[in-house]
Each structure stands twice: as C-alpha cells, then as structure tokens.
Amino acid sequence: MIEKKEGTVEAVFQVRDLTKIYKMGEVEVHALRGVDMELFSGELVVLLGPSGSGKSTLLNILGGLDTATRGFVSYRGRDLTKANEQELTEYRRFHVGFVFQFYNLISSLTARENVAVVTEIAGNPMVPEDALALVGLTERLDHFPAQLSGGEQQRVAIARAISKNPEVLLCDEPTGALDSKTGIVVLEALEQINRTLGTATAIITHNVDIAGMADRVVHLSNGRITEVTANKMKKSASELQW
C-alpha cells in the first residue's frame, strides 16, 4: 500500500489470481499466470516488461477490452470478470480513459472534435478546449490529425482520454511510436494530468527509463509479476532520458 500525498489510500483496481489463456490453433498461450495487484487512487504505475510478458493483456482486461480465463478483477468493488458486454461498454464509456501507441484518432475530425467524440457521450466531461489546454494544444484546436505531428496527435489522444474526467487512465506504450524528445513531452502531459487531476494512471512500457517517473513499478515477465518496486526518488518526466 502506498501513501499518497493527502494520505488517501483507496484501491481503484484489485486483481487476484488473474489468468488468461489464449488458444492459438492447437497451442495454448498463457498470457497471464495468476497475477495479483492493486492500483490506487491518484497513483502513477508503470507496468514494465518485455514484449510477450503479458502487460498488454493485463491492461486490456483492466480496461474492459478483454475477459479473463480465471481470477478476479474488481473496479471500485465491482467485479469486472462478471460484467457483460453492455456493462463493459458502459464501464469504458464513463470510467476509463485510454491512450494507445498509435493514437487511434478519428482522421476526419479535428483535435477539438476528437475530444468532443468522448465528451458527447461521457457523464461528467470537461469542455474539449479545456482538455486540450491541459496538454498544451490550445493553438491546434481546429487541426486535423493529418496536420499534426505524432507527439501532437498523442497529446490529442491524452486530452481525449482525460476529457471524461475518468477515474483511471490506461496508457499502452504511449511513447512507442515517438522519438524520445516528443515522447517526453507526452509523458509530461500524462504526469501533469496525474498530478493536477489525481487520475490513477497505468502506463505500459518496455522502456526501463520511463519507470523513473512512476510511484510504483510493476515488473512483468512471462505472465507473472516478478517484482513491485516503489520509487522513493520519483523523477519528473522532464528529467527522463533515453
């Protein structure tokens, strides 16, 4: 358990014995082999591991995009493993913000409209312009994805993810498609959101250097959590280098 700044200690996610087995033809792939972990309100966790370690599978199950073969995941006390398709859609709609490696923006919509796609359906959203201001894109509101750099596109994606005021932000290799300089700008945005809005944030990466900015680092390998470390000396994103 981690003590946060204001002393609140509440688990957003509780994961117990989470197992995921894929069938690839006749071969069974054990993506997760009995994972236990928590994600607490307001904390920033980095899930670190090589490709194939099971980190994306874990994030997908936490995000309600995939279902577990066995085990238990609760989100604020609600059992996600028992949720049906409709409940999962609702869960994603109101509670989770996603940031993907390849941004996944709607190319026919401007930056502002890409954010509005989410604010239109969310329960308690921000104004799209405010969300974009938080990631420093006030000047690029009416630009289409094709007119934005990779870093800018990813920042639009972050603005989109946070605009619904989610309780948790799940980021899958958010800097994977970016050079290090741009990647750091994106991480700064994530860090700022986590700090100012207190959104619990999980970042998946295979980049060890990014772990420096986390409150906790969860190491995954071969479908298991091998180690959980708390950063005593947490770095700010701007201090990172790779």
Next chain:
Amino acid sequence: MKGQVFAITLVVMSGVATFIMFISTMDSLDLTRNRFYRDYSFADVFVHLKRAPESLKEKIKNVPGVHQVETRVSAYVKLSIDGFDEPVNARIISIPDDGRPLLNRLHIRKGRLADPAKDNEVVINENFAQAHGFNPGDAFAAIINGKWKRLTITGIALSPEFVLLMKPEAMSPDFKHYGVLWMSRKALGKAYDMEGAFNNVALTLHRDAGLSDVLRDLDQIVGRYGGYGAYGRKDQISHRLLSEEFKQLQTSSKIFPTIFICVAAFLLNVVMSRTINTQREQIAALKAFGYHNLDIGLHYGKLVVLMILPGLLLGTAGGIWFGHLLGDIYMAVYRFPFLIYTLHSGVIIAVVLIAIASALVGTLHTLWRAAGQPPAEAMRPEAPAQYRVSLIERLGIGRRLSQPSRIIARNIERKPIRTFLSIVGIAAACATMISSGFFKDSVTHMVNVQFVLSQKEDMTVAFTEPTSRSALYELQELAGVRYAETYRNVPVKMIHGHRSYKTAIRGIEPESRLHLLLDTRLKRVALPPAGIMLTDHLGKILDVRPGDLLTIELLEGSRSTRQVPVVALTKQYLGVMGYMDVRALNRLLGEGDAISGAHLVTDSLYRKQLFRRFVQMPRVSGTVVRTDEIRNFHEIQAKGMLFFTFIATLMACFISFGVVYNNARITFSERSRELSSLRVLGYTRGEISYILLGELGLITFIAIPLGFLLGYWLCGYIAQALASDLFRVPLIIEPKTFSLAAAVVLASASVSGLIVRHKLDHLDLVEVLKTRE
C-alpha cells in the same frame, strides 16, 4: 473479398443474362419467323377487293416485279359455339382445292385439311382451338353469307399470316372471340357466289422488285373491282406487331445491360482501388525484385477478369435459361410451328468482350497507379487521409451535428466521385424498377382512357356494309337496348404532298354520349361541324398542320378523291385516324346518311338474348363487348408483365444490393480501425453502426429521389423509342410504382446493411490497437 466478388458476380451476371436473354430471344424469334415465312411462303403483298373474275389473276401476274399470285375468297363470319354465349367472329379464308396453297401455307398441327368436296369442313387456327378446347371432329355453327351452317373441324393449323392473330381495330389479341377458319375454295366460293371469282389476293415479289411500284400498279388493276388498297408486309397486322415487339426487345437489350455493365465497372473500380491500396507493400516488394510495371498491371488485370468470370459464366447460363422462358411466353401468344432457340457465338463473344473491356476500363486508373508507383514510394504506408470541414458545416447547417454525424458528412464529401457513383448506381437500380412498373401503369392508363373514359358503350355492333340509318331504329327496338348511337367508318388513303397513309375516317355523332374524343389531358375535344381532325401522330406522318388541305381517296363506295381541310390535331395513344362529324362525312361521301354500325347501352339481363339476336341478324357482321375487351387485354398482358416485373425486380435487387454491399464492405474495411477505437472509447455497437450505416443510409436516401428522376427519364426514352402508328405509350408512372421501387431499393440496401452490421458486432477491439494503419 468473398462478399464483394459475390456482389460483383450478381451485377455482372444480371447484365450478361439480360443481354443474352433479350438478344437471343430477339434472334430466335427473328430466325423462327423468317424460317416460318420462308418455309410456308408468306406473301409480300396483300389486297382485298369486292369481287373480281379469276381471269384478272393473269393481269396481276404480269405486273413487273410480281413473282407468285394466289387469289382467295375471304369473308368475316359470325359463329355460334355451343355452351359459349358470347359473340364470336371469325375470318374465313379459302385454300385451293388441291390443299396446297402457293402462298401462306398452313402448318397442320392436328388432323387434316378440309375436303374440297364437302362444304361443311374447316380447319381452324390453333389459338382459337385452344381457347375453346376444340379438337378435330368437333363442330360449331356459322352464318356463311346469311345461311346457318354447321361446320366440322378437320384440322388445327398455323399460318404465317396469323402468327399474332388480332381482330381488326382491336387493342390486343382475343383468342376466345376471334378466330380464323380455312375452307376449300370450291365450297367457300359457292357459298359466297364467288365461283370463278375472288375477293382477296396475296402475292410474292421478285427480289429486285420495287414495292411501291407494285402497289401502285396493283391498285390500278383492282381499283375497278372494289380494291381496298394494296399493302405490303410491313403493314400486314401480324407482321407489323411482331416487328414492334422486336423493336421493344431491341430497346431493352440496349438499356438494361448497359446499366449493369456500368455499375459492375464502378464496383470493380472501388474494389480494385481498395485492394491495391492494401497491397501497396507487396507491389513494392515485387517491383523491388525486378518485376516490370507491365507484369504488375497484368497481374491485377487478370484479377479483374477473374472477378467477373463467375458473373460471365452464370450470366450466360442464366441468359440462356431466361431466353427460353421468355421464348415460351412469346410462343403462347405468337404462333410458330416451332421456336428455333438460337444464340450466336458472336453474342457471347461480344458480351464477354464488352464485360471485360468495361471492367478493365473501370479499373484502368487504379491499375495504372499500381503499376506506375516507384517501389520506395509504394513501400511507405499511404499518407494519412486528408479531411476538411464539410460543405454543410461551412454553410452553418452542420454546427449542431454530433461528432458521428460529422464523420459521416466528411467521409461522404472526401470521396465525392465514389459517393456520386454509388448514388447513381443505386438510382439506376431504382430506375430499373420504375421502368418495369411503367409498362403496367401506362398500359393500364391507355386501357382506362380507351375503354372507360372514351368508349362508354356496352357493346358495338358492326354492319356487313354501310347501311341506311333506319337500321338504327331496328336496333333501338330490340328488348334490352337502352340507347343506341351510330358511327360511320370509311377506309381511305390520305395524301398530303408526296406523303400518303392508308387508314380510316371515323364519323361520330356530334353530341355523342358514348364515344368521346379525348385529348391526352383527358379533356373532351369538340368535333368541328366541317373538316377533319387527325390524331397528332398521323399529322406528323403526313406533315400536315391545321389549315392544310388533305387529299382523301375513298377506298369504298364511289372511290372518288376529295379535298378536306384539316381543322385540328388531337393527341391520342392508340392508332392513327381521322375523325369527322358523321353528317359532314356522309356529305363528303355523297351517300346520304349511311352508317357502319352502332354503339349500344344495354340491359345486362338481356345481354345473352341480344347476342343470339345479333347472330341471327344478317346485316350484323360482328359484335364487340367492351368488358370482354378489357378483361382479355389484361389477361394477355398479365403473363408477360409478370415475367418482366419479376426480372426487373430481381435485377434491381442485385444492383442495389451490389452497390450498397460493396460500399459498406469497403467503408467497413477503411473505417474498421476508427470504429474499433470508438468502441474502445465506450461507444456502443448501435452508435458505431450509425456511423457506417448512416453513411450508407444517407447515400441511399439521396439516391432514391434521383432514381425517381432517372426512372422518369428512362421511361420517357422508352416511350419515345416505342412510339409507332399502332400506339404511343403515355408517360404515366403511378405513385405506387415509385413506392415499390423505393421499397425494393431500401430492402436490398437494408440486407447489405445487416450483413455489415453483423461484421461490426464482431470487431476485434484488441487487435486494432496493436496495429498502425
């Protein structure tokens, strides 16, 4: 790509099948007709006259250009059939006593020819026999030259002269009420006092003979024997109707396959553009290995051909099958001894080449791009799609649009050509549907105008020859006749400058209650007290305008020539003729107040009694009952219409399904990544379906009104192409035809929508996040 190839197959198949169906049916009917005409010596020229001595035959034979001459005796008779109370008329024609006519030979289906020694034996035509269930050995009664005679059927036959049997001035064939009888010349000549004489001539011409010269010479020769004007094959009613039908087939064979082939080319273009876009890297790799542009182009060219191949094969098979079906439908009305189904290999080669060429032309641009890309450029992923704010948003209308609606608007606007062609494709499906309904609507309208609004009598009685007006009083006296009105019909040749046309003038009572002259706006046209009014088509044929003087050669009675001013033209759908006030006509003829017949309003309770009475009256040559005409018309039309409507519906479904499905599939594959992203962001299945299906729905909804317009234009074109002196098809399309067309398009679009919706429900949300587009 399976689904898309399937959609393309449906469209190509439809195009090839309709092409082969129409062309093969036309070729088959043409070949069958020509073979029948040749084998059974169909005459080139016909003329009917009052009575001429047999010796005149030699004179006719000596006319330059004449090859063979056959003289005949022919008359209209009334029949009485046991158990059938309605009036039946027939034309009776002589055949030489040796049973071997030189011309218009009979093809005996059943039984034998009539015995020349017997005066009570006849051969009857097949349609008539079938309508009454007659077989050789059966008998019925006929009034021949005023005398009752019981006639025994010895045979059932077909004649090239009556491939399509129509009663003069009828609107459609009526096999129950009108037949043809053949009797030996000796017996018929005796009955009509024509021993050693004749009243009908058929002849053939030498190949190099000039038809108009022969007709002129012939008219001169038979003129003083009461000739009614010689006419060539092209004016012979059976031949004439066949030719009109061929014209209709020819028009259809051009229009419908063209629509399909264009739609198929467009679909291929869309599918190939997408395929090539997704295969950019493979193309680059192949080129990097040293493949030439030509090789790459050929590879995709082969793919195009391969994609239309199933459609070509199925379409050819389907076309042959439909051709046979259509042939059978024609054979039920058109009587040939056999139908020689023919499909020239040239037709198949042509359709294959047309289909392949259009498919390649449709995809040429894409192929060109595929082959021309430098490998390095092709290796790079395609640049992200460029979008801009759509026009409706710039106009301010779209400000309140939701983001999903915005996505729809911008996607539609980003590919304007594809969107436009999709709209046109669906509109073409809608138009195809409308054109099939149009025939029914316009024919129903024509029948309604002709038989309901214009002709209000219950029945019409025709006299054997012009009769004194006193005959009207005789009719009025009959029990069951409530009201009677006379008419006068005079066969004439109208001449204006170097143009001439043989038709009739109908004299109508000026304040007629039963026979109203209507224009196409269904307004009653007042008949001028003097001068002649022509149907506008006749005006066109003769190049006359109101005020012009028309020369009229009377083809009966005094046979003199008169000048009559044209006072008006009236638009009418059926036939071409002149109308005059009956009194003015009689003045012109100098015949006093002669009449040709009467229109009657009768009491339905007395109808059978009246029929029997008319059969007895020697002066009455025939009776036509209006309700029979209407019913019969619909029966004859129904079968053919049903088939065409079925084919058109099927084709319209294929086109709209093909276009919408293809569009949906392509849009789905282009958009699946974004749609999955939206699902991840918490959009429901319904909400993302809206984006994809909303776009298709919008295209379909825009296409339908355009389809209405296109359909209207297409029908107008068809109507114009079919216009002849027999009829002018009015451009009438009922609202229900429009609604049915829209419904068919919407239904097939919905089916394609549902298939794609099913795919949307099975999007792999995880997979899409891992890959860059």
